[in-house]
Amino acid sequence: MAKSTVKFRDSAARAEQIEGDIAARRFAPVYLLMGEESHFIDRIADRIASSVLSEAERAFNQIVVYGKDSEAGQVINLCRQMPMMGSYQVVILREAQQLRGLEKLSLYTQKPSPTTILVVCHKERNADKRSAFYKGCAAHGAVLESVRPRDYEIGPWLQQTVRERGFAIDPKALSMIVDHLGTDLGRIARELDKLAVSLPEGTRRITDTDIETYVGISKEYNNFELCKAVLARDAARALRIADHFARNPKENPLLVTVATLFSQFRQLFTMNYLRWQSRRQGTPLPSDGELMKLLRVNNPYAVAEIKQSAAAWDNRRVFAILGLLREYDAKSKGLNAGGMSDGELLRELLLKILLR
Known part of the structure; x- marks a missing residue:
């Protein structure tokens, strides 16, 4: 099966479009909501469940079934029923990836009923785009491919x-x-x-x-403040935050902290490289708008802070720190950690960064 080219931003935009159509009561006869990211799938399914029918109509015309406990023929029969006392009936198939004979739903999706709204929630992976089931959903309904964000x-x-x-x-x-x-x-x-x-x-x-x-997230003891302390070479504050993390390891996993530090130093490396390239070629530094894209930040204030911090960290040192962070990323996953706790590993990592 070909690798999907859909990006997270595409999923978010498509979800917003579908929700806009639902709010305007422009309903599709079939909704195929599929992919690894469950948030958009659940949000759209819940929106349909709460807004298409009135509270009184739901008792007669809204049915929820689960793939594990159903068969394709049963779902088709439900979809072909006529609504009672209303214009629509809503059939929501949750955990569709567990449905026995999912492909047989193509017998319905290729010619859906105009009085039924079928919502297929297919999580964990995409439905096969080569199948008649998928092609029927795409031709006669609305499809969302929900991709996990980076x-x-x-x-x-x-x-x-x-x-x-x-x-x-x-x-x-x-x-x-x-x-x-x-x-x-x-x-x-x-x-x-x-x-x-x-x-x-x-x-x-x-x-x-x-x-x-x-x-309930501390504004004093978090990864944002830890990065600030490290970049400012404030060892006392950095170690104080590390001690807090060590006392609260579930709220402050080492894996996330190392990833955050890596992202911060990668931005410094990129900024220093762009400055070097600008000097070497005799060209101006990219604009703040371009730097926001290159540094993967979402406001010019962050760009200004990165510029200021990068000036104090030469790239030979930053490159060595990035290697160090990769090493401790492996240790945070249990590789060659030597039996040290996450708190001990973080303290050791910070000392190596600050004393390098």
Whole structure:
């Protein structure tokens, strides 16, 4: 099977488009929601479940079945029924990847009923795009291919999601969420929901204090502050944060901390290389807009901070630190860790970086 060319940003845009059509009550007869990232799949399925039918209609015309407990013929028979006391019936097939004889659904998807909305939630992997089932969904319905984000894609997505909810978010607050929650879109969305109802009325900007108060992530002891301390060569503060991480290892996994430090030093390396290339070729440094793309950051303030920090770290040293971080990435996964705890490994790593 050919490798998919769909990117995370494509998935996010397609999910937004489908949700917009649902909000406008432009319904497709079939929705195939498939892929590794479950957040968009669950969000669209839940939106259909809560908005197509009225509460009274759902009792008669909304059916949820699970692939593990169903067969294709059963699902087809449900879809061919006529709605009772309404214009539509909604059939939601969850965990469709476990359905016995999924391909047989092509008997329905090639000619779906105009009075039924079938939602197929196919998680963990894509349905076979060569199959008659998929081709029927694509020809007569709406297909979402939900791709997992890479770590550098979370920040822009989070910033856009916050903006859509009517808020702005400070860079530090954004970094705290991304560093702490990683690429778990579902968990990030739940925390944003909690923030939206918890923030004082009239609040329009989310700060690090808000994240600490309502999400429970310390604004003093986090990867954002650790990176700042390391780049400023503030050994005392860096080690104090490391001690806090050691006392709270579940909330501050070493693997995430090492990845965050690696990303930070990779940005310094890129910035220093671009400066060297600019001097060598006698050309101007790329604009801040271009640097945002090259450095994978989402605001010009971050670019300014990287420029300032990079000036204090020459690339020979940065290159050696990147090698060191790769070594400790392996140790964080249990390779040649010598029985040391994550806290001990982090403290040793920081001392090597700061004393190098």
